Structure formats: C-alpha cells, structure tokens
Amino acid sequence: MPILTTAQLTGQSESHLLETNGLRLQVDALPAFLELSRRAKLAGFDLRVASGFRSFDRQLKIWNEKLSGQRKVLDDLGNIVDVASLEGFDQLLAVLRFSAMPGASRHHWGTDVDVYDARAMPDSSRLQLIAAEVDAKGVFAAMHNWLDEQIAAGESCGFIRPYSKDLGGVAVERWHLSYAPVALQCQRQFSVEQLRRVIGSADIVGQPLILENLEQLYCRFVEVDESCYQVLS
Numbered sequence: 001m002p003i004l005t006t007a008q009l010t011g012q013s014e015s016h017l018l019e020t021n022g023l024r025l026q027v028d029a030l031p032a033f034l035e036l037s038r039r040a041k042l043a044g045f046d047l048r049v050a051s052g053f054r055s056f057d058r059q060l061k062i063w064n065e066k067l068s069g070q071r072k073v074l075d076d077l078g079n080i081v082d083v084a085s086l087e088g089f090d091q092l093l094a095v096l097r098f099s100a101m102p103g104a105s106r107h108h109w110g111t112d113v114d115v116y117d118a119r120a121m122p123d124s125s126r127l128q129l130i131a132a133e134v135d136a137k138g139v140f141a142a143m144h145n146w147l148d149e150q151i152a153a154g155e156s157c158g159f160i161r162p163y164s165k166d167l168g169g170v171a172v173e174r175w176h177l178s179y180a181p182v183a184l185q186c187q188r189q190f191s192v193e194q195l196r197r198v199i200g201s202a203d204i205v206g207q208p209l210i211l212e213n214l215e216q217l218y219c220r221f222v223e224v225d226e227s228c229y230q231v232l233s
Helices: 029-042 056-067 088-096 141-152 180-189 192-200 207-212 214-222 226-232
Strands: 017-020 023-026 047-051 112-117 176-179
Touching: 017 029, 023 029, 029 047, 029 141, 029 176, 056 088, 088 207, 088 214, 112 141, 176 180, 180 226, 192 207, 192 214, 207 214
Parallel strands: none
Antiparallel strands: 017 023, 047 112, 112 176
C-alpha cells in the first residue's frame, strides 16, 4: 500500500500531517522530530524548524518569484545571482540549486525540515539558511556537529542529511534534515511521470523548458542517492 497519495507527495493535500504548536509534519515524522528536539535540548541546543511542510502553492509562489526576478536567487557563497542575465536553461539550474520545482519538494512529504539553533541565534541577526551560518565558523556549527555525531551513531531519531554532498545537483544544505524511514518510501514511490502531470497542469514559470528537460532535471535535482539513508541499516 502506498505510504502517501500522489496529492500528498506533491504538496496538494495535507491529510498526511499532524500539528503540534504550529509545527506540521508527517504523522510519523512529527513525534520523531520532537524527540530529537528533546535530546538536543539536553545537549544544550534549542533545535527549531525554520521550514517544515511546504504546500504545492507555497513552492509554486517561491519558484515563480525567483524565475521572474521578484525574489532573490543566491549562489553557493550566498551572493545574489542575476537570473535575468542567464539563458533559459541556466536560469532553471540557478534556481534549482537551492529551490525545488513545485511538486518535487521533499518538504511536500512532511518528512523534511530546515533547522537552526535558536539559542545560538544572535539578537541582531536574521536567519538566512546559508552556508556561512552552518560551516565550521558559523553560529550553528556546534549544533550541526552534534547532529553529525547523532546521525553517525544511529541516534538521530531517524533523521539524516539528504544533501550532505555536492553531486552537481542540489547544493550542500547542512540545515536540511529528512526523516529517513518515511522519506525513503516516498522517494521510491515518487516518479517523473507524476511530476510531469503536476507541472503540466499548473501555471509555472518556465513550464515548457521544464517539461522538455524533466527527466534530466529529475535525476539531477529530485532523486537522492539512497546511500544517504544508511541510518536505516
């Protein structure tokens, strides 16, 4: 039996979610994250979610605003990319580096979260979710080092890092965690044809170019090497 329906996999339904104190995640992922947060607190960190479940409409808005120049697009170093100066396909690649296509975000599944340490957040700063915040000298480095240790020891309550390596698709996102027991099943269930139908029926900027290159984009930016789910073994 499928763990999620197509509507749930693509963010068009929220019936697979539970909510606690404003945090909405898939029914199994939510208690697992709350337990991880409890353990983080004992270790001296305040593990918070900057972004959890994201609907199709929300992802569509982000995508369309980035492709149309209404929202910033950043490169790996946090510099602003002039998307308008790029050729069509390169525009897609620039956005896909940090933002999923509508219907293809792992956040739709309710299994994935972008996290930060609220205790380490400087009062004068605004959370950006960029590499400088999470690298060796970043304000959230200590918490992420602790998370690395928990993941390596198999004590991360099922959470892993799907974007821990740069394989030429999505950039390294140390802040991105995924609840592996459910996310792996979602990934195996999801298909390029499901995504094609969703994108083909929505008002998405760059739609013709996306559909023309969808199989390539799916392999490069949607599929994740299953070796990252090693926490399950």
